[in-house]
Amino acid sequence: MIKADRKEVLRYLGYRGSQPSAEMTEMISDCIRQLEEAIVPAFVYRRFPVVFHDDGTMDIADMHIRSEGLFRNLKGCSAVYMTACTIGPGCDRLIRRAEVTSMSRAAVFQAAGSAMAEDLCDRVNEEIRIREEKEGNVLRPRFSPGYGDLPLELQRDFMRILNMSKECGITLTDTLLMIPSKSVTAFIGAAACQGDAQQGCDACAERADCIYSYREEL
Amino acid sequence: MTAFRELLGREWLFLDGGSGTILQSMGLRGGELPENWNLTKPENVIALHSNYLNAGSDVIYTNTFGANRLKFPGNLEEIVRAAVANAGAARIQTGREDAFIALDLGPTGRLLEPVGDLPFEKAVELYAEIVRIGVREGVDLIVIETMSSGYEAKAAVLAAKENSDLPVMVTVTFNERGKMLTGESPECIAALLEGLRVDALGINCSLGPKQMYPIVREMSELTDLPLIVKPNAGLPKEKHGRTYYDVTADEFAAVMNDMADLGIQVAGGCCGTGPDHIRKTIELLKNRPLVRRNVRKRTVVTSGTKAVEIGAKPVIIGERINPTGKKRFRQALAEHDINYILQEALRQEDAGADILDVNLGMPGIDEPALMEETVRALQGVTSLPLQLDSSDPEALERGMRVYNGIPMINSVNGKAKNMKAVMPLIAKYGGVLVGLCLDENGIPDTAGGRLEIAGRICRQAEEFGIARRDIVIDGLAMTISSDQNSANTALETIRRARDELHVSTILGVSNISFGLPNRQIINSHFLSMAVANGLSCAIINPNNADMMAAFRASLALTGNDDNCMEYIQAYGNVEITSEVRTGSVSKTVPAQPAGLGVCIERGLAEQASKAAKEALKTMAPLDLINSELVPALDKVGKGFEQGTLFLPQLLMSADAAKAAFAAIKETVGDNSGQKKGRVILATVRGDIHDIGKNIVKVMLENYGYEVLDLGKDVPPEVIAETAVRENIRLVGLSALMTTTVVSMEETIRLLRERKPDAKIVVGGAVLTQEYAGRIGADAYAKDAMATVRYADSVFKENS
Structure with missing residues (x-):
């Protein structure tokens, strides 16, 4: 079952190492309970070969992609997975509902929903890892459209290639926002050896100013 | 062919x-x-x-x-x-x-x-x-x-x-x-x-x-x-x-x-x-004969995700979304305060309603437009099916068209003209229709007269292709203070409608006591009697503990509560106070309420509401706001700005302050003093993530601003037009992604053209001070408190 890691929930809420009050702790537990009933996780992934060109571009499925970040991430990979997952529209409904009566609850649903989507990504990641292990491959860190210099416009290709609306109920607005909001698309590279790609917060230019970044506990 | x-x-x-x-x-x-x-x-x-x-x-x-x-x-x-x-x-x-x-x-x-x-x-x-x-x-x-x-x-x-x-x-x-x-x-x-x-x-x-x-x-x-x-x-x-x-x-x-x-x-x-x-x-x-199905047809009303069966066991229809006799609700309608309606809906859902009645009839409002808007808003937050309640067929149709499911429709009556106006709507959109036993000659005094009309409604419905099971007959509860036989007549009508016409029944229960003191005594007993006489749908106030007690007890007594589980779940762990006058059910005596300021600082919404009501007994509303509410809010706001407390605490305090303001408004009417200013808030076109904007709204309102919330995915023209029409001095815009900052920029351009004297503050995940400057905003607010501070500066320098 999909879980919301409490530490992650607190991090998304902007707590930096300090302890929440008893009321907040209870609210978080209660929201997680409600979310567990409301979410309907769904995902889809497909495996494609990847071709690297000398000009720093790549071909994946029927796409020709230019992105230094993704290139660095995938260098050395023999295959790449395109993945999409969502915890479903229930979380958005709970947020909308909470906004009527309690913004603090809305914020907690928001944070806990994100933590659950993250957990689902990790599980999908793990499923793919086990598949690739049999082939002697290891996985590279997830890399999503909009991350670094990877164009957000690729969301349209994810929609098309993975048939996301039918396979897992994710749709896209004209402005490339995914609905349900707690949805994630990503490339995951598979290679015989680990690359030198940085991971998580280390790979992000905004790290220093970001209130969500992982840091040493105070 | x-x-x-x-x-x-x-x-x-x-x-x-x-x-x-x-x-x-x-x-x-x-x-x-x-x-x-x-x-x-x-x-x-x-x-x-x-x-x-x-x-x-x-x-x-x-x-x-x-x-x-x-x-x-x-x-x-x-x-x-x-x-x-x-x-x-x-x-x-x-x-x-x-x-x-x-x-x-x-x-x-x-x-x-x-x-x-x-x-x-x-x-x-x-x-x-x-x-x-x-x-x-x-x-x-x-x-x-x-x-x-x-x-x-x-x-x-x-x-x-x-x-x-x-x-x-x-x-x-x-x-x-x-x-x-x-x-x-x-x-x-x-x-x-x-x-x-x-x-x-x-x-x-x-x-x-x-x-x-x-x-x-x-x-x-x-x-x-x-x-x-x-x-x-x-x-x-x-x-x-x-x-x-x-x-x-x-x-x-x-x-x-x-x-x-x-x-x-x-x-x-x-x-x-x-x-x-x-x-x-x-x-x-191909050579097999088709198998006939044995279908038990039922009467069902639905929302997007929930089906409620009518006629199996009695259900509660919450009556609170209705301006009749409710000053606060009328004020909300006049101010176009949809959020108040949503709050009423969620309270009733939490209290145990199965279906929500939606009545917005009030002189001076555009009822059809408001019905559509309210139905849309309600189905975004409540999972309960709705009963659309209006005497205006146009209002009914506007609501039915956008309704996501099969609604109850309240109502049609025995007048030929009325039936011809309402029944085709059911035949087109679907719905369970409430039939009132009255016609051109008024309301019959006898159950026999009422059944005659009920029968006519059923027959007419059939001509429109509406099955009898989709008709629910209203027995018409009229006050016993003017006709002491009216309860008997209503009860006989529902009993006979069930037995002779084989239809489900409904009653607006509280009408029975109009003009009498301590109405809930009469209402709750009448409800029990009606359930005993076979009532299918009770339109009541589910927030009233007496009514819920009567309802749950009646279900248990009429074999409609398996093993009395619902009753036990509701009353197994509570002490019933012996006070006859209110007879209210409450959990054990609450502790002495803390002061309003403390409640707000600690973010205790329920206690804050109680504390505000308590304080109002001895204090003027404005004094309470200035001496308790504002200082507490300020303390929390400063803590947030200094990084000693975090967003969730700020929001919990904001929720508590909001509850206190609502209590003040409810107790003394809108007497919370002069607003500091009016601000437009909108999430720009193409963007549907509006939680940040909604947080800013709550904070601004708590700090004394009137917020015109235009919602999400708002076209630039609407924002500019509203700014001009309402002569707005400050507009707040939010956008989540680079793809939607584009329409933020477009909105700013249009605002500069149409309303050059309006200040614009922007916020959202991808925005920075520098980015905000580049798209022409006057200010960038990194969080809700920063927006409040900026608003203060705008309205101070201009006033």
Whole structure:
């Protein structure tokens, strides 16, 4: 079952190492309970070969992609997975509902929903890892459209290639926002050896100013 | 050609099988749009249809599954025309002139509001466009398939019916848990589609025949309409990046044969099935007689995700969304405060209501427009079905059209003119209709007179194709203070309506005590009596503990509460106070309430509300605000700014302050003093993530500003027009992504042009001080407190 890691929930809420009050702790537990009933996780992934060109571009499925970040991430990979997952529209409904009566609850649903989507990504990641292990491959860190210099416009290709609306109920607005909001698309590279790609917060230019970044506990 | 409607449900009708998977085997690449092949490779499309016609399919679907203006902005007409022509060509080539061509409508690929961003009417128009082309090109019927949202299916059905007289079949998609993507159960969707008067309904795609079987069985017990089954060839599997299905034609046909026992009448295949699957299925089924289904028809009202049965055990209809006699509610309507209505809805839902009555009738408001807006807003937050309550048929229709489900409609009466105005609405949109026992001559004094009108309503309804089970008769509770026999008459009416007319019944319970003191004593006892006399629906205030106690006790006493579980759950752990006058049920005595300031600092909303009410007994509202509320808010705000406390605490305090303000407003009316200023807030066009904007709204309101909240996905023109019309000095805009900051920039440009003296503050995940400057904003606010501080500076320097 999909879980919301409490530490992650607190991090998304902007707590930096300090302890929440008893009321907040209870609210978080209660929201997680409600979310567990409301979410309907769904995902889809497909495996494609990847071709690297000398000009720093790549071909994946029927796409020709230019992105230094993704290139660095995938260098050395023999295959790449395109993945999409969502915890479903229930979380958005709970947020909308909470906004009527309690913004603090809305914020907690928001944070806990994100933590659950993250957990689902990790599980999908793990499923793919086990598949690739049999082939002697290891996985590279997830890399999503909009991350670094990877164009957000690729969301349209994810929609098309993975048939996301039918396979897992994710749709896209004209402005490339995914609905349900707690949805994630990503490339995951598979290679015989680990690359030198940085991971998580280390790979992000905004790290220093970001209130969500992982840091040493105070 | 025999008319399709004559065959449907009387003889087997066989549909075609998968098309996408077949076209892929002909070379269609993953991600390529199959509809383009109607133009570029018509021979392949014709071959696809021909193979199914040769296999014995009676109905072929045009290759228009994804054909809509969103995906084909330039050549939709061409695509649909070619698709119908290709189907027609196949029919001639195979000599199957007896076969039918179905115009295929699939999902738009977008989610409808409020879950997504596609407005309901836009969805109707997208489908209407295809229907008009298809009808012109001569299709025989319209099939709406693979729907994963009931609301979208409704848009498609309305488009089909408003633009043609052709038969309409609808099939929807369930996951293995028997739910649609947007959460509908088979019960909800069957009620919705029956209400919309489709010709046949059923299930297709997502599941193989085995996984579909239990859902087909459930569906077969829910509807007496012809039932369609079109499964995939099993669950999808994947090899080398390609999806495949592996249920063989024989296996497929065997399960379809089992489903024939459940009484299906229309059979075909979906993804992964081919002509062989269809051929084998036809071989097994065609000589079998159709099995008659034994359907227990029920009266059901639904929301998107919830079905409530009427007539099984009594249900509660919450009466609080109604301005009659409620000063605070009237004020909310006058101020267009939709949020107040939503709060009333959620309170009643939490208190145990099954259905919510929505009455917005008040002189001086545009009731039809408000009904539509309120229904939209309500179904975004509550999962309960609604009862649309109005004497204005136009208001009813506006609400019914955008309603996601089968509503209760309150009401029609025995006047000929009224019945002719309201009943066609039910026949078009579906609904359970409340019939009032009154006519041109008023309200009869006797139960006999009322039943005579009730009977007339039932008969008239039948003429409009409305089944008797979808009529609920109101026995009309009139106050006993003016006619001491009126309770007896109302009770006799509901009892006899049940026994003689075999319909469900409803009462507006609280009317019975009008003009009497301590009304809840009379009301709660009358409720018990009504339940004992067979009442199906009680319109009451579920927030009133006495009424709920009477209701739950009555259910337990009339055998409507299994093992008294509901009663025990509600009252097993509470002490009942012995105070006769209020008789209220409360959890053990609460501790001495803390001061308002402390409650706000600690973020205790409920206590803050109580503390405010308590303090108002000895303090003027303004003094309370200035001496307790504002200092507490300020303390928390400063803590947030200094980083000693975090967003959740700030929000909990904001919630508590909001509860305190609401308590003040409720107690003394809107007397909270002069507003500091009026501010527009909007999440810009294309952006649907508005939690940040909503946080800012709560904070600004707590700090004394009046907020004109324009919502999310707001076009620049609307923001500029409102700023001009309302002479606004500060506009706050939010955007989440770089893709939507573009429309933020556009909005700022328009505002500069139309309302140059308005200040603009922006916020959102990707924005920075520098970015804000570049798009021309006056200020960037990194969080809600920063927005409050900026607003203070604007209104200070300008005042």
